[in-house]
Amino acid sequence: MSKLKITYRKSAIGYSHDQKATIRSLGLRRLNSVVxxxxxxxxxxxxxKVRHLVSVEELPDRDAPADHPGDDMKR
Known part of the structure; x- marks a missing residue:
């Protein structure tokens, strides 16, 4: 299963309570924190729901073999 790296980029001040609660539920506490x-x-x-407040990066699987050119070449 792949992983998502979520970074808290913009303050939730002035946004609805449920968006603030979603930020907390994701485990984000301070600006620029990462989970x-x-x-x-x-x-x-x-x-x-909070896409305007966070940035998301998909991390590669550690279990999956890396796709590097030349890996399938036999020596």
Missing amino acids: VHDDTPTIRGMIF
Whole structure:
């Protein structure tokens, strides 16, 4: 399962209480704080709700083999 790196970029001051609660539920406490979550529909929905306050980066799977050119070459 892939991971999502979520960074809290913009203050939630002036936004609705439920958006502030969503930021807290994601585990974000201060501006520029970063959390890593599994990529699930629940987390995606929370990110969608506060997409204007956060930035998201998809992290590569550690379990999946890396796609590097030349890896399949035999020596």
